[in-house]
Amino acid sequence: MENLLRMDRMPHIWCPGCGIGLGVTALASALEKAQIDLNNVCIVSGIGCTGRVAGYVKLDSFHTTHGRAIAFATGIKAANPKLKVIVFSGDGDLIAIGGNHFIHAARRNIDMLVVCVNNFIYAMTGGQVAPTTPLAAYATTSPFGCVEPPFNIPYIADSSGAVYVARWTALHVRRLTNSLTEALHKKGFSVVEVISPCAMYYSRINRLGDGLDMMKFYHDNVEIRHGEDTKNLDIGFQTKIICGKFVDKERPSYMERYNQWASEVRGASNES
């Protein structure tokens, strides 16, 4: 684990009771289990609390602009398809400001693993409403309760073309690690959502206790349903959360298609 972290950057900035660190732990174990040459792995983050992940992981790491991690990673993958690319960022970064890149990278089936930490709120800026904030939940910019229905991330990923989609909470580190290990071996656009407590803002503003209380809530309210239709994965305010692996399919990746097409073009021009 320690060989995967930049120990010279510790202590990290995350609050006690935050779930992001557990996501990082799961990724580190998955990288070890997957036995991939770490020199060939890149990690890209956007902006936000989760956006800091790239900076703590001892891989080739890129801390980019808000929302653009997937687009940046697309360039990396296209330029050097040998690299295994991981995008590790938050729900606001990937699904709000970066939503367009998310759906299009899924549609193209760019070969990358996207780990999306979903804490239902904009945490780095102090608890504003997110595109994942459950209806009626409080946030500083929805002081009377969120009036917008949230996105169901696995459903967006699935319907946009992702080949692997799973959801776990920060409590399910072992299952999360297994999913990440599987997803690391997958060719194509893979998405793992990690429901995570923001002890500082989301739970405080909504009077849900501390990080531990949130973990307890996950323990009591998570239902594991592998293969569940992604349409059914909406999350309400303090309602049950369905976790599991929902999608695991094969589809040619962008680079596979491009290379096949390019070699046909080259072949045709050599004949002429």
Place this chain on the structure above:
Amino acid sequence: MKANPKDVLTGVYYIDGDVAAGYGALAAGCKFIGGYPITPSTEAAEAFARVAPKAGALFIQMEDELGSMASVVGAVWAGVKSMTITSGPGYSLMMENIGLGAMMETPFVLLNIQRGGPSTGVPTKTGQADMMQSRWGSHGDYEVIAISPDSPQEMFDYTIKAFNLAERYRCPVMIMSDECVGHMTEKVVIPPADEIELEPRRFYKGPPEEYLPFKPDPDLVPKLARAGDGFNLYITGRVHDERGYPVDKEEFKMKYIRRLVDKIRINKDKIIELKEEQTDDAEIVVVSYGISSRVAVKGVEKARSKGIKVGTLRLVTVWPFPDERITELAKRVKAFVVPEINYGQVVFDVARASHGKANVVLVPHGGAGVHNPDDIADAIEYAVREDKKIEGVVEYKTRLEKLVFEGGYKLKE
């Protein structure tokens, strides 16, 4: 380093400036373009997309310009030369990740085929009103290099030069062209590969554990590495130290950001390219760039035929700005005449560098067309007749301006 014959479409062509830039990128060894279609730049992207596969290169049409620019920065860090192509509205969207590129000291090229703005403006017609945006468009302090070709041949040649400058100084380089040059069709000669000199990437060669991605060489430019080579790079858009680690303190901010600016400023003389004619005994010097310098030729000839001593100074490099040269000339010329297709951008830098020693006359053009050369000739005549020292920039009223405005905005639609 010579160009790779596989990348060079040696031959004589009759093509437009956009296509020439696409072929220039290929010849420069560009292996990745992330772009989004926008008039009047699309032909450059199409040309590259057509020829890319044979050269082992890739064009990807991203979902928007934010993604295009971000993908280019990513591709460079994965080890390849990269470019994007755009125009006005797309250029605005790219500003965010141009700043990221500058902050990460990423060498890339951006081709902007300028059109009329603001906003959607006049999409199919020319303009030169993104010049200040090319310099200051992204937030924060940084310096870029901007060059402005004026013919399809130059679009080919200067696209290669843009890549060389980007690699040399690890910074974004903007090719600030415009619709006229982009869509102008002329003869373009593409030489054999062994006649094209390329600047190799300044890759770090020492032991990985000693590499500092932002430790400058004496010329203030650091060596580059790429992902996948065992460096455990940490590259961030935050202000960072030589390791790449974020720092917040004001003295560090000063130290590290100052270098982003200085690495261009101290190397200015090596970067700047100017084309000067008959400035030795000139009374008036016409300062121009891009398509306006082509249009100015006729106006200058007309003024010369009337016996006026007019020289020309063409800014091939617009940024960094050639302050010293303008200051020198200002000491001995009567005035500068600056035609540009905007209501005054580069002209204010001419005025700044003149230090009040010479008059500065702007010949404006609102865009969607180019100057009437007669206006440039008349502005030269006016400037040579004017004996008063005029503070600031004086605006010459062109025929079109008079037609539009003197009727009290009563132009028939």
